[in-house]
Amino acid sequence: MSASTKNLFDKVWDLHSVGTLPSGQTQLIIGLHLIHEVTSPQAFDMLRERNLKVKFPSRTVATVDHIIPTDNQLRPFQDSLAEEMMSAIEKNCREFGVTLLDLKDNRQGIVHIVGPEQGLTQPGMTIACGDSHTSTHGAFGSIAFGIGTSQVAYVLATQTLAMNKPKVRRIEVNGQLGKGVYAKDVVLHIIRKLGVKGGIGHAYEFAGDVFDRMTMEERMTVCNMSIEGGARCGYVNPDQTTVDYIKGRPFAPKGADFDKAAAWWLSLASPKGARYDDVVKYDAKDIEPTVTWGINPGQSVGIGESIPQVATFDAEDQAGAQEALDFMELKAGQSLDGLKIDVAFIGSCTNGRISDLREAARIVQGKHVKPGIKALVVPGSQQVREQAMQEGLDKIFESAGFEWRGAGCSMCLAMNPDKLKGREICASSSNRNFKGRQGSPTGRTLLMSPAMVAAAAVSGCVTDVRQLA
Template sequence: MSDRRNLFNKVWDLHAIENLPSGQTQLFIGLQMLHEVTSPQAFEMLRDRNLKVMFPERTLATVDHIVPTQSVLRPFQDGLAEQMMSAIETNCKEFGITLFDLKDQRQGVVHVVGPEIGATQPGMTIVCGDSHTSTHGAFGAIALGIGTSQVAHVLATQTLALAKPRVRKVIVNGKMKPGVFAKDVTLYIIRKLGVQGGVGYAYEYAGEVFDNMSMEERMTVCNMSIEGGARCGYINPDQTTVDYIQGREQAPKGEEFDRAAKWWLSLASGPDAEFDDVVEYDAADIEPTVTWGINPGQSVGVNENLPQLADYSKDDQVGIQEAFDYMGLEAGQAIKGLNIDVAFIGSCTNGRISDLRQAAEIAKGRHVAENVKALVVPGSQQVLKQAVEEGLDKIFEAAGFEWRGAGCSMCLAMNPDKLVGNQISASSSNRNFKGRQGSPTGRTLLMSPAMVAAAAINGYVSDVREMLEPATV
């Protein structure tokens, strides 16, 4: 008899310890990743109860959110940032947890670091006190963002009580057009299903588009699952997954790797797998996409106009008008040609080497527009090192971009990289909420790294396809 369970349910069942009276499942957690912002209180909870970390070898820590990207001289100028940095150093030393600090070449954004060292593997349950933990689902793992008290619970017990979500299969078939990237695909899905559309669901991404994506592109898609309301998102492991993991620091070696790879591939949802819901889209309908509002679902294709209020129900019109008012935009206006002040390339969504390559292709031989401040922030020290070896830093610097050190930077601005006043930012990050990039009145337009580079060069929202060689529109 064929196994009709999808990958999510297979992995869930493998990690289930018992069903609780609450209706939740006590789940074993294979890996917890920590960063400096959500972990201090969790460690204090352990101290208050005189508890130890049950499996320190199943916990990894890095620093990213508060790390300055220009100078990492200690103490940091920001006193709170210095406190958080000191706390994670003390806590990891006391509890025996490996920490990738600023002196470690493995340091970087937590959701970039895990995959690149091979800690992220198919069939795992992974948690982190960070909402974009869904990134790791690109490998066929159940990867969940959790709260601080849950971080403490996992440290102490290596388990977590969780409600099991339903599973929606999101299929995208066809071939992506030139100038359309993984970021455009995920923004398109969120636009179609809505920012609340995934509530109560895990998303399985399937179809030709995801099959043909690199692992880094898959990570971009899964990273944004939470922005569509989903509990997590994942892609079935295949040979692309296996090839990416092989040879990495924490990957199995030799015959052990061969056995692991065979098992990883067996986890994939079969042709008879059952789902609670299925939606399907055509890649031909996806254009380079730009958000115009105050949540990631408020987006349009670059050559579309902003929607009219009449396009929405009366219940939704208040929120849409709020977005227009905050962004200083009007219903029906074109997004293309909108002036920007800042361009940011980086984040756990789009700070990997392939993202920097795509942006550098647009930047090469061109120059950032006058009055635009443009930053490129590698997602990790390993990404930075590789980019320098490939000469990408020189391309960006010659084009007038600021080349920075590894960190979260302007994605959430818990560091010196912030918008000022009501500046408009073209950003490759994941959230365009009010004040997200450090200014209470700052405005964020989400787009792919290549689109950010195009906007930086021209000084306004542009169709990157017009800057490709040869032009594709």
């Protein structure tokens, strides 16, 4: 392939390729390895068993997020397993010389929020983490992969990863988004159209003027959920928005080094005429505030639409659609507008950033959570929390009847005390609506933007945010 037709993915892949393994896979150098308390303990044990060290501790950064309580964070944690995991990562990072952003460090937070806000995430990098939503970092023009525990051990020991090279699909969204339509709606729309398996074997390049106009935080939301469409990763080409976001952050280059790095970052963007395996295009005017009705992120509708008839799905998807309707106690042809909720959750690596909290606060200001609704706001990092408090967002939320919590993953996956109970229905700004995802095997999750969650909290039911904005 000529240099003039290489897209960003091809460029970064080739720059980090060590060689081809006998399996046919490529061995890639990993520029940044992020770890957390859930998928790292077994990986460190694997190193001990083989008497291995961490190859490049300076390229490994740890934080704690999944099991961290967001209410009472006093040690020891009430959950003995959470305390065991916390103690393990503290011990492992001390022993192997890895930087740990723990609860005493004001840089602590969800791993995919901490990396970008610290300037660790930069264009042209390869990034790996034992968490599926590592795709978030692709917003910066890096290629970022979620990996399993055995692969975490492999990266710790060798700073490389063996991978099959995916195809590249360019997804263009052009036009003007309507009022009340956010990045979360855009990516839910894409997943709905392409399907939760549509991206298997692909990297997604998000392009078009809608993504060009997005802030970095909005791009992170989109790339975060590319994995929910089956893609191996997702990315946006770096531009001046990217450069401006990184400048001045703690781990960003300084002075002349930054200028040199910025020029290189911009040169990585896919050129006109770049080669792709597939290109799909969507019109921004077709996207409205979107809500999931089922048990995977592809089962969604615009707030003005009704749940589709099962017969309209492809034959192989019809059983899954019926299963979702039965589990959610919904019917084909039903509108989600007005569906009562029990819990409202604003947070997660998808939508726990300062811009998400600002939008939600704008919706709830001067209003109050409907009686009987449990409503939580969980900042994605200690720094997001601190900034929100400086802006008075915590007071707005608390006055409206929300619980204002510490930083962590919280109710996104409920590996902590924040869980649904029984058949509760949760309006959630997180990324997955699988059965049992939020802590109750029978709990029900409706994915939507933080603004839509805020609207649902004060209305007591799923509500078109455009009616409140």
